[in-house]
Amino acid sequence: MGANAQTSVPTFTAGEILTAANMNISARTGIPVFADATARDAAFGGTGEKTLAEGQFAYLESTNATQYYDGAAWQAVGTSSGLILISATTVGTAVASVTVSNAFSATYDNYKIVFAGGSSSTNAGLVVTLGATATGYYMASVYGDYSTGVANAGVSNGTGWTYLADAPTINPNVNFDLIGPFLSNETLMYGGRVGATTATYASAGYLNNTTSYTAFTFTTSTGTLTGGTIRVYGYANS
Numbered sequence: 001m002g003a004n005a006q007t008s009v010p011t012f013t014a015g016e017i018l019t020a021a022n023m024n025i026s027a028r029t030g031i032p033v034f035a036d037a038t039a040r041d042a043a044f045g046g047t048g049e050k051t052l053a054e055g056q057f058a059y060l061e062s063t064n065a066t067q068y069y070d071g072a073a074w075q076a077v078g079t080s081s082g083l084i085l086i087s088a089t090t091v092g093t094a095v096a097s098v099t100v101s102n103a104f105s106a107t108y109d110n111y112k113i114v115f116a117g118g119s120s121s122t123n124a125g126l127v128v129t130l131g132a133t134a135t136g137y138y139m140a141s142v143y144g145d146y147s148t149g150v151a152n153a154g155v156s157n158g159t160g161w162t163y164l165a166d167a168p169t170i171n172p173n174v175n176f177d178l179i180g181p182f183l184s185n186e187t188l189m190y191g192g193r194v195g196a197t198t199a200t201y202a203s204a205g206y207l208n209n210t211t212s213y214t215a216f217t218f219t220t221s222t223g224t225l226t227g228g229t230i231r232v233y234g235y236a237n238s
Helices: 020-028 037-042
Strands: 057-060 065-069 074-076 083-090 097-100 110-116 124-130 137-145 149-158 161-167 174-179 187-194 199-207 216-220 229-235
Touching: 037 057, 083 097, 097 229, 124 174, 124 187, 137 161, 149 161, 149 199
Parallel strands: 161 187
Antiparallel strands: 057 065, 065 074, 083 229, 097 216, 110 174, 110 229, 124 161, 124 216, 137 149, 137 199, 174 187, 187 199
């Protein structure tokens, strides 16, 4: 957390004595600076804090982004792009799974997730799951086998999307879209992977529930991951 970051946006009452610390919060920056979206959301509406209202600005250190509140959700400032970087998570050393929290919110309906770089201890698949849900995953995949040509595979009421991502020993990878993971509807998935040793997949599917999700997890089918970056982008709603 940087020197300008704060954890609340205070409001003052008549007759209150303003301390140097109170004044420094305002003097350091005209826009409140927060470590990430979680710290931002916790800073408004508590005891002695400002109520979040339309027109409020915030800066997030996690994504180097300036945002404004439109009365319903936080929106990006200073960009005309329809695709906004929300988070970038660096994978650790020799881990079997990676969870990205606070990936989805009311700010965006639809998302793109890209994972590249790093390495895997063995050629393996990456299983993708949302939240703590371990059932109800459906998908169909068409793949081109490098030796024998085109074939297909599927998952019916599985424990995760198992053909969506790949973890070869060099450059584990995935590139997929999620439609409405935070909304109280079935989440739809479209994506693909490039396999290092066997085949390249194009996949689509859905999660058979209406749960609102904020997080997702990559889990290796075998072995561990080291390094690489998981980036989450939001598609602008307007």
